[in-house]
Amino acid sequence: MRALLWLLTAVTVFILFFIIFYVLKKGLPVVSLEFLTRNPAEMGKAGGIFSTIVGTMALTLLAILIATPLGVGSAIFLTEYTQESWVTRVIRFGSECLAGIPSIIFGLFGFILFVTKLGFGWSLLSGGLTLAFMILPTIIRTSEEAIRSVPYAYREVSFSLGSTRWQTVTRVVLPSALPGIATGVILSIGRSIGETAAVIFTSGSSLHIPTSLFSSSRTMSVHFYILAREGISMDNAYGTAAVLIIAILSINVLAYSLMNRFIRRYS
Amino acid sequence: MIEAAVRAKQFSHFFGPVRTLKDISLEIRRNEIFGIIGPAGSGKSTFLRALNRLNDLVPGSRTEGILEVHGKDIYARGTSVIELRRRLGMVFATPIPLPRSVFENVAFGARMAGVKGRGILNELVADSLRKTALWEEVMDRLDASALKLSGGQQQRLCLARILALKPEFIMLDEPTSGLDPISTMKIEETLRQLKSEFTIILVTNNTKQAARVADRTAFFLSGELVEVDRTEKVFSAPSDPRTNDYISGKFG
Amino acid sequence: MIALSAVSILLVITVYIFSEGTPIMFKYGLKKFLFSLDWFPLEKSFGLLPMIIGSLFVTGGALVIGIPLGLACAVVLTEFSSKRLRSFLKPVVELLAGIPSVVYGFMGVVILIPFIRDRLGGPGFSVLAASVILGIMILPTIISISIDSLEAVPRSYREGSIALGATRWQTTRMVMFPAAKSGIIASVILGMGRAIGETMAVIMIAGNAAMIPHSLLDPVRTLTSNIALELGYAAGEHRQALFATGVILFVIIMILNTIANLASRKSKP
Numbered sequence: 001m002r003a004l005l006w007l008l009t010a011v012t013v014f015i016l017f018f019i020i021f022y023v024l025k026k027g028l029p030v031v032s033l034e035f036l037t038r039n040p041a042e043m044g045k046a047g048g049i050f051s052t053i054v055g056t057m058a059l060t061l062l063a064i065l066i067a068t069p070l071g072v073g074s075a076i077f078l079t080e081y082t083q084e085s086w087v088t089r090v091i092r093f094g095s096e097c098l099a100g101i102p103s104i105i106f107g108l109f110g111f112i113l114f115v116t117k118l119g120f121g122w123s124l125l126s127g128g129l130t131l132a133f134m135i136l137p138t139i140i141r142t143s144e145e146a147i148r149s150v151p152y153a154y155r156e157v158s159f160s161l162g163s164t165r166w167q168t169v170t171r172v173v174l175p176s177a178l179p180g181i182a183t184g185v186i187l188s189i190g191r192s193i194g195e196t197a198a199v200i201f202t203s204g205s206s207l208h209i210p211t212s213l214f215s216s217s218r219t220m221s222v223h224f225y226i227l228a229r230e231g232i233s234m235d236n237a238y239g240t241a242a243v244l245i246i247a248i249l250s251i252n253v254l255a256y257s258l259m260n261r262f263i264r265r266y267s
Numbered sequence: 268m269i270e271a272a273v274r275a276k277q278f279s280h281f282f283g284p285v286r287t288l289k290d291i292s293l294e295i296r297r298n299e300i301f302g303i304i305g306p307a308g309s310g311k312s313t314f315l316r317a318l319n320r321l322n323d324l325v326p327g328s329r330t331e332g333i334l335e336v337h338g339k340d341i342y343a344r345g346t347s348v349i350e351l352r353r354r355l356g357m358v359f360a361t362p363i364p365l366p367r368s369v370f371e372n373v374a375f376g377a378r379m380a381g382v383k384g385r386g387i388l389n390e391l392v393a394d395s396l397r398k399t400a401l402w403e404e405v406m407d408r409l410d411a412s413a414l415k416l417s418g419g420q421q422q423r424l425c426l427a428r429i430l431a432l433k434p435e436f437i438m439l440d441e442p443t444s445g446l447d448p449i450s451t452m453k454i455e456e457t458l459r460q461l462k463s464e465f466t467i468i469l470v471t472n473n474t475k476q477a478a479r480v481a482d483r484t485a486f487f488l489s490g491e492l493v494e495v496d497r498t499e500k501v502f503s504a505p506s507d508p509r510t511n512d513y514i515s516g517k518f519g
Numbered sequence: 520m521i522a523l524s525a526v527s528i529l530l531v532i533t534v535y536i537f538s539e540g541t542p543i544m545f546k547y548g549l550k551k552f553l554f555s556l557d558w559f560p561l562e563k564s565f566g567l568l569p570m571i572i573g574s575l576f577v578t579g580g581a582l583v584i585g586i587p588l589g590l591a592c593a594v595v596l597t598e599f600s601s602k603r604l605r606s607f608l609k610p611v612v613e614l615l616a617g618i619p620s621v622v623y624g625f626m627g628v629v630i631l632i633p634f635i636r637d638r639l640g641g642p643g644f645s646v647l648a649a650s651v652i653l654g655i656m657i658l659p660t661i662i663s664i665s666i667d668s669l670e671a672v673p674r675s676y677r678e679g680s681i682a683l684g685a686t687r688w689q690t691t692r693m694v695m696f697p698a699a700k701s702g703i704i705a706s707v708i709l710g711m712g713r714a715i716g717e718t719m720a721v722i723m724i725a726g727n728a729a730m731i732p733h734s735l736l737d738p739v740r741t742l743t744s745n746i747a748l749e750l751g752y753a754a755g756e757h758r759q760a761l762f763a764t765g766v767i768l769f770v771i772i773m774i775l776n777t778i779a780n781l782a783s784r785k786s787k788p
Contacts, residue, residue: 001688002599010590012662013608015655016615017624042627102716104743108765111750153363157425160321160430161376162353171379176366194619197718197743199748225621225719228628241622248617256610 007017014138027242030235036243040207044223045233049240051209055124055217058201058210060192062128063135068185071139075181078140079147080169099137103197106134110202122216127203134198135188142187146180147173179258186255190248191197196221271335272297272436272466273318278332280310280317282325287313288475289490290332300467302481303499304474306518310490311470315438318468319355320348324362337435353380356429360441362421364413369405372413372424396482397429399457426457437461438468443476455480474514478502486510559721567767569731573646573739573772574715576732577725580650581657581714584729586707589661592701595667595691596662598677598691609666616659624720627652630725641736644726649739652720657710664709668702708779715772742768 038048074095078088110130120126150173158168174181179222203214205226218226220240227237273295282287288310295301303311313322322328333340341351353376354479364372373392374382382388392409396402401423405416413424422442429437437458443451457465458480471477477484478498485495486507495509505511512518592612596605627648635642672695680690696703718741726738727748740748745764753761 005591005595005599005688008588009595012588012592012658013612013713016658017611019618019623019655022626022630022652048750100712100716100776102718102768102772103744104716104746105765105769108746108750112762153359153361154365156321156324157359157363157365158375158379159324160319160352160357160359161379161429162349162351163376163379164349167379172365180302190617194617194621196619196621197638197747201747206766221619221621224619224625225723228621228625229723236627241625245620245622248619249614252617256613 006098019045023238023241023245026235027238027240027245030239031242037181039209040223040236043232044207046228046236049220049223049236049243051207052218052220052223052240054209055203055223056219058124058217059127059131059190059219062068062124063131063192064185064189064211065135066128066132067139071136071184072143072181075143075147076169076174079144080165085124087225095137095140098133099141103134103195106130107198107201109133110198115202118227121214122202122204122206123214124203124210124217125213127199127217127219128213130198130202131185131192131195134195136190138188141180141224142184143181144178146177146184149180150176177251179261183255183259186251186258190251190255193219193248193251194221195219196225200225205230220247271295271341272337273468274333274335274338276333276335278300278317279336280313280322281327281329281331282322282409283327287490288317291492293495295466296467296483297466298359298462298464299482300462300469300480302477302484303468303487304472304477304484304513305487305493306513307472308489309487311487314438314487315357315468315470318436318438319352319357321352321357321450323348334468353432355438356434356443358422358425358429358431358437358439360444362418362425362445364416364421364424364478367413368410369413369416369424370409373427375433376428380432384425391431392427393431395502398430398461399423399427400453401427412421419446419453422446422450422454425459426454434465436468437465438470440470441472442469444472451476451480474502486513527600527757544737567742567745567764569729570740570742570745570764571767571771572723572731573770574743577648577649577653577721577739577741578715580710580735581653582707582711584654585657585714586660588705589658589706589710591663592658592662593665594691594695597666598687598695605666609663609752612659613663616663620656620717620720620721623652623656624723627720627724635736639732639736641734642726642738644724644738645736646725646739649721649725650735651742652724653714653717656717656720657713660710660713661706664706665699665703668699671702672698674767682696686716704779708776711775711779712772715741715768715775716743718747722747782788 009104035048036053037050039051041047046086074091078091107130110126110133114120114129115122115124154176155168158172159165161172199219200222203219205218205222206216207218208215210217220246224237224240224244227233227240271294275291275293278288278291279286291310291314304313305311310447316322317330317334318336318341330342331480334342336351336355337347339346342457365375367375368421373395374388377388377391382391393402396405401420404420404426405411413421416424426437426442439458443454455476458469461467469477469481481498483496484498484501486493486501486505486509487510494501494505494510496506502514505514533787597610631648631651632643635641635645635648639647667721676694676698677690680694681687685693721741722744724739725744727740727744728738729740729745730737732739742764746761747769749757
């Protein structure tokens with residue numbers, strides 16, 4: 001029995017590693033400084049992926065800027081300013097539900113609301129808003145956990161020294177919860193970068209470098225999808241995928257090292 | 268007539284339906300060290316937290332009766348709780364330094380109160396640390412993390428922290444229960460010196476400590492005030508048999 | 520007030536999608552929507568049954584592959600291997616969860632589809648392909664959460680069982696699994712959620728034929744693919760039909776989650 005288990009495990013681990021290595025093996029040769037700094041040409045058959053890198057960064061930045069204050073604010077509200085009541089339960093339930101909704105539904109929603117009804121068109125704004133909604137539950141959940149794990153004693157001390165609740169939250173609780181909150185934000189960044197379904201229907205697929213909030217723009221993952229599915233250029237597809245994977249893995253590694261620092265501080 | 272610094276008149280406290288303090292009536296005089304002894308759960312800490320209204324943080328906290336500080340009912344409407352907590356500084360049983368430097372810990376309360384200016388803060392911190400006999404030991408590592416100090420030093424740091432707010436009262440809730448004898452002695456000595464400037468309320472589960480340090484001592488049992496008098500009298504000739512039993516170690 | 524806006528956003532999304540999607544369903548009859556086999560949107564025929572079955576098949580297939588492999592991995596890493604191996608492999612597995620789904624899909628296209636086509640027949644784009652790729656995609660989720668659950672079981676359980684003479688595998692099967700059951704089930708639920716919601720990878724490898732698949736090798740279209748494939752050019756009622764697809768998907772996810780939650784609660788001691 002044990003042998004069977006080990007076999008299955010080996011197969012699993014092999015598959016998972018294989019995917020990464022295969023993509024990197026085929027993709028890294030394509031990645032060069034030129035690849036990273038030149039715009040795509042001939043619909044992506046030639047040139048590099050610069051505009052998609054810009055698009056990805058702009059979109060992710062926008063999403064984080066929208067979702068982080070909303071998310072951390074909600075978390076603070078839920079933990080520090082209210083007691084457990086039906087209101088908090090509803091909020092938390094809603095957040096959990098939101099977390100389970102597939103990305104295509106967000107894409108659908110974003111398309112109808114932002115692109116069409118509100119008239120933003122395929123743009124960074126539409127995409128950023130949609131992504132922000134997608135990562136909001138994660139940020140709320142990780143922020144809440146981080147805030148809750150700050151020892152109650154710190155709050156007591158702060159209050160006993162004559163602080164207001166706001167001072168206690170901003171000067172004592174948040175600074176201590178910061179690594180945990182940052183971890184959640186960074187993980188959300190990683191997720192946003194790889195997101196395709198929600199993005200393709202809201203920020204479009206223009207190959208130009210975005211110049212304003214209303215410009216359409218293509219992200220790396222969308223670019224990769226289009227290259228692969230339309231068969232435009234396998235090489236460039238691998239290259240894009242390699243860049244994507246490296247970016248995401250680095251971000252996740254950063255998040256985990258931050259999280260470990262957080263754990264170490266309190267144990 | 269000596270004005271009472273603190274006066275309780277039939278003061279009761281509840282956490283929801285549970286009554287934690289029953290009709291407490293007592294007086295605490297200016298510039299004395301007032302000791303409160305009693306077994307666990309007798310309401311000593313609750314009384315302390317009623318004085319700086321830290322109990323308010325717990326949902327379901329409710330009071331009846333009057334609790335006055337310098338003649339003003341602190342549960343009256345319009346009382347500034349923030350002000351109150353600055354005037355009645357509290358030291359907890361476990362030393363709780365904030366995860367910051369020594370300097371930042373001591374300056375914390377003052378900063379919250381709006382004190383600005385590096386020069387002023389420097390003086391404030393140095394002054395407070397001197398008063399708690401900690402200055403010599405930390406003056407060259409003010410920027411080091413407060414978490415690195417020993418238990419006794421941390422507790423004296425917590426004391427300095429509230430002194431920086433220039434309070435009128437110092438309240439201590441079993442401050443030396445986790446400390447070694449030498450640190451305990453240092454803190455007791457500090458309290459004796461601070462008596463001239465502050466009114467000190469000391470809750471302790473160590474009756475000998477009360478006997479050593481307190482001018483007057485109160486004995487709490489199950490939320491009631493059993494007896495309060497000059498320390499020597501409470502310990503040598505207590506009026507209530509329950510006091511006698513507790514002091515002689517029959518329970519608690 | 521910030522939190523309230525977050526909630527209202529949630530409500531807005533749900534209400535909106537439902538409001539856009541339901542009218543058309545009632546116009547053409549709910550039964551027809553759910554059970555008709557014909558999806559010819561341009562001809563106003565909106566039967567979603569093939570896609571519903573497609574989603575269920577593909578998700579089921581993913582679980583069939585993902586659960587055994589994932590649990591085996593989790594068990595081996597917690598019970599049968601050294602701590603060092605685990606502290607190395609577990610974070611790595613978790614990192615793998617971050618790989619974009621399109622990359623998985625691409626791997627499927629490049630490697631799996633030709634393999635199926637050549638060795639097993641059919642067009643290659645199939646239920647099988649989708650199940651395999653989805654199964655692989657949900658592995659990191661199942662593995663890492665199951666490892667957490669198994670590690671959380673008190674050591675004394677394991678030691679007690681071994682002291683009574685059980686083998687490692689018997690211990691695992693009869694003591695550790697039941698104890699970690701709620702966590703393991705949670706990981707499966709999460710994996711299932713991810714599988715049924717997956718869009719891009721599925722589009723790349725499942726064939727997207729709007730018919731009920733009769734074998735593992737037949738092409739299939741899921742509810743998610745349905746939306747993604749046609750949203751770009753759908754208009755008017757067609758578009759509303761896609762919303763309806765979203766509504767159905769939503770409902771199915773809710774139902775599956777509820778069933779799974781009930782099942783896990785029932786098995787709690």
